[in-house]
Amino acid sequence: xxxxxxxxxxxxxxxxxxxxxxxxxxxxxxxxxxxxxxxxxxxxxxxxxxxxxxxxxxxxxxxxxxxxxxxxxxxxxxxxxxxxxxxxxxxxxxxxxxxxxxxxxxxxxxxxxxxxxxxxxxxxxxxxxxxxxxxxxxxxxxxxxxxxxxxxxxxxxxxxxxxxxxxxxxxxxxxxxx
Numbered sequence: 001x002x003x004x005x006x007x008x009x010x011x012x013x014x015x016x017x018x019x020x021x022x023x024x025x026x027x028x029x030x031x032x033x034x035x036x037x038x039x040x041x042x043x044x045x046x047x048x049x050x051x052x053x054x055x056x057x058x059x060x061x062x063x064x065x066x067x068x069x070x071x072x073x074x075x076x077x078x079x080x081x082x083x084x085x086x087x088x089x090x091x092x093x094x095x096x097x098x099x100x101x102x103x104x105x106x107x108x109x110x111x112x113x114x115x116x117x118x119x120x121x122x123x124x125x126x127x128x129x130x131x132x133x134x135x136x137x138x139x140x141x142x143x144x145x146x147x148x149x150x151x152x153x154x155x156x157x158x159x160x161x162x163x164x165x166x167x168x169x170x171x172x173x174x175x176x177x178x
Contacts, residue, residue, distance in 0.1 A: 016067070019064025036136075
């Protein structure tokens, strides 16, 4: 096995473990449902990882999200769908931020910060909130009558994670790369 491949595998596993640990913290705040938290730090970790390390860390995000959701007692397909939604959210945020700001660290110019807030903290969390809430309702883990409160709490929690955690990690990570 090539050294670069081994490094990528180790990096993905590390991201997965970090995501899982942050998810456990976030899930301790869940109130609307076991899988839905009003504060979701893993979103910020995932977006920062995509921006700083590239798309190659996406399997680690998927792994961490899958295991964290599986631990809440949902079925394997439900945990997989939620994990895919969380991963798609991070990939979309990373792609859109990079595409519309031209930088992996959108912290230095006003238009970069505003673009980051709109794309990574407002728009991209809609992906995860929609896939996650729908998965919970389709699987029977949550009632369709709770869909709107699940979706709103999920969206807000992911948005808070993106707004609070991502800039902190981007600032720290960009300093390490200098």
